[in-house]
Amino acid sequence: MASTAHHSPSLAIIGGGPAGLMAAETARAHGIEVDLYEAKGSVGRKFLIAGKGGMNLTHGEARPAFDQRYAERADAVGTWLDDFDADALRAWALGLGVDTFVGSSGRVFPRDLKAAPLLRAWVHRLRESGVRFHVHHRWLGWNDDGALRFATPTGEHRVTPSAAIFALGGGSWPQLGSDGAWQAVLAARQVDIAPLQAANCGFDIGWSEYLSTRYAGAPLKPVVAHWRDASGHGHRRQGECVLTATGIEGSLIYALSATLREAIARHGQTTLELDLAPDRSPERLQQDLAKPRGSRSLGEHLRRHTGLSGVKVALLHEVLDKPQLDDLHTLARTIKRLPLRLTQARPIAEAISSAGGVRLEGLDDALMLRALPGVFCAGEMLDWEAPTGGYLLTACFASGYRAGRGAATWLARTHAPA
Numbered sequence: 001m002a003s004t005a006h007h008s009p010s011l012a013i014i015g016g017g018p019a020g021l022m023a024a025e026t027a028r029a030h031g032i033e034v035d036l037y038e039a040k041g042s043v044g045r046k047f048l049i050a051g052k053g054g055m056n057l058t059h060g061e062a063r064p065a066f067d068q069r070y071a072e073r074a075d076a077v078g079t080w081l082d083d084f085d086a087d088a089l090r091a092w093a094l095g096l097g098v099d100t101f102v103g104s105s106g107r108v109f110p111r112d113l114k115a116a117p118l119l120r121a122w123v124h125r126l127r128e129s130g131v132r133f134h135v136h137h138r139w140l141g142w143n144d145d146g147a148l149r150f151a152t153p154t155g156e157h158r159v160t161p162s163a164a165i166f167a168l169g170g171g172s173w174p175q176l177g178s179d180g181a182w183q184a185v186l187a188a189r190q191v192d193i194a195p196l197q198a199a200n201c202g203f204d205i206g207w208s209e210y211l212s213t214r215y216a217g218a219p220l221k222p223v224v225a226h227w228r229d230a231s232g233h234g235h236r237r238q239g240e241c242v243l244t245a246t247g248i249e250g251s252l253i254y255a256l257s258a259t260l261r262e263a264i265a266r267h268g269q270t271t272l273e274l275d276l277a278p279d280r281s282p283e284r285l286q287q288d289l290a291k292p293r294g295s296r297s298l299g300e301h302l303r304r305h306t307g308l309s310g311v312k313v314a315l316l317h318e319v320l321d322k323p324q325l326d327d328l329h330t331l332a333r334t335i336k337r338l339p340l341r342l343t344q345a346r347p348i349a350e351a352i353s354s355a356g357g358v359r360l361e362g363l364d365d366a367l368m369l370r371a372l373p374g375v376f377c378a379g380e381m382l383d384w385e386a387p388t389g390g391y392l393l394t395a396c397f398a399s400g401y402r403a404g405r406g407a408a409t410w411l412a413r414t415h416a417p418a
Contacts, residue, residue: 008033009411012148012161014139016043017178018393019379019400020167021122022084024131026404027165032411034131035161037150039138039177044119046169046176050352050393051115057093058086059390060102069391071258073384076360080398083405086390089397096121107390139168141185162415163374163407167400170354170380171196180354182381190371192362199385200352200392201257202249203264203342211318216245218311224275225252226337229259230266238278243311248340254352255387261345261355273337276312285332298325308335353392355385366406367399374410378403 011027013020016038028034036043050056059066066086067078084092090100090108098118099111110118127133137157140149147158166186169178180196187193221240228234239252253260256272263270277285288305296304303309308316315338316325324330348354358377362370367382369375378399386392 009162009415010035011407011411012037012159012164013167014148014164015167015169015177015379015381016040016133016135017167017169017379017396018044018047019396019403020165021126022397022400023165023167023376023378023404023407025122025126025129026401027408028126028129028131030405030408030412032408035134035159036126036131037134037137037139037148039136041135043123043133043135044115046173046178047119047393048115049173049176051113054113055110055115055118056107056388056390056393057100057110057118058089058108058394060086060106060108066391069389070384070386070395073360077384077386077395077398079365080395080402084398084401086394089394092397093118096125105389139166139182139185142189163376163411165376165378165403165407166381167377167379167403168381170357171348172198172351172354172380174349178354178380180348186358191369192359192371194356194359194383196348196354196356197261198345198348198351199257199261199355200254200388201261201348201350202244202253202346203247203257203260204344204346205247205340205342207243207246208318211243211314212245215243215311215314218243220248220250220274220276220311220315222278223252224278225256226273226275227256227259227263227270230262236275247342247346249346251388257345257387258355258385260342264342264344269341269343272340272342274315274340276308276315276335276338277306280306282332282336285335286328289328289332306335352388353380353385355383357381357383359383364406366409367403368406368410374414376403376407 010033013024013036016036020036024034024036067074070077093100096118100108101111102108136153137150140151143149147160150157168182171180172178183193219242222238224236224238226236241248241250241252260270291305293301299313302313316334320334358381360383364370367376367378379396386395
């Protein structure tokens with residue numbers, strides 16, 4: 001198919017997740033002609049799946065503490081948030097008729113906890129504003145003339161926009177569209193890309209068959225995780241996690257995933273310690289364990305006097321042999337610091353999000369690629385990461401806003417009438 005001719009500045013946005021949709025809305029508000037291309041049959045699929053069980057839109061944490069959730073990218077992401085932060089996101093949602101509230105954990109949710117009504121209202125408003133949607137258009141790269149190539153059900157389609165914004169996602173949940181296939185295409189154009197890695201993910205431990213089959217899916221709560229950072233400094237955090245057939249996952253583990261992943265990369269493995277009885281001091285625990293056991297089993301003794309049962313007791317049997325279980329000092333110490341040897345992160349396809357991507361150093365402040373003038377990037381395909389809790393979505397929205405505004409400004413400057 002011949003390249004599409006445009007008589008006024010036009011913008012192609014590739015990717016229909018939150019970053020791409022926000023880029024489309026922002027650019028269209030600046031009067032730019034916008035065409036949005038999505039590989040799947042509808043936009044926002046990962047957004048909808050993430051909203052199952054409660055759409056966590058953003059977080060109520062105040063800045064600058066909010067910015068620090070982005071770790072080494074805090075300064076860069078902070079500049080995006082200067083334009084479009086959590087408060088702006090909540091106001092934007094309200095403009096679509098979706099009121100939000102701050103939950104007890106600080107997470108921000110729509111009143112109805114659903115993602116679908118928000119997405120429907122958003123897409124309707126985008127269509128009404130003039131954004132043109134093209135689904136079942138999978139980006140293949142560029143041809144020799146610089147046209148964007150798309151695979152469609154009716155054959156290859158090519159377009160030559162005045163500028164483009166890529167919001168193709170990272171490498172997690174590839175069945176929803178973010179398969180990371182863009183990496184090779186951009187790398188061939190001299191775009192610097194950090195390898196994609198699993199983020200907000202679970203980790204393998206290698207349980208016994210008994211623990212794996214009997215307790216996979218069992219929640220561990222409350223527990224306190226203890227770990228050491230790259231400098232050897234100790235840290236602790238209370239939360240909840242879940243045993244899996246191969247290891248451990250859950251909100252507490254996701255919050256630590258970057259640190260744990262990097263430790264495994266350095267040493268081949270890392271040890272995470274869990275306090276199974278955070279409400280009991282070591283001294284009280286020793287006293288509780290020392291109470292007469294009589295003919296009761298160890299499991300019953302632990303349940304009666306320490307409150308431990310089920311999966312927590314099973315974990316003690318997993319890491320201690322019988323002589324160690326019978327030694328009250330060793331047992332008490334292990335309850336307070338159960339060692340878990342993590343050997344690898346789960347595959348990126350299973351992760352909630354991914355780390356790595358287009359390095360920010362290769363972009364200007366407007367998120368335009370220095371190697372490819374007129375080509376912008378946004379969302380999870382950029383090299384940043386954040387914990388769950390609304391931080392991921394907020395940065396996706398903010399980067400889409402930054403890229404959409406940057407593309408509109410660039411087009412106005414480069415395509416101004418002579």
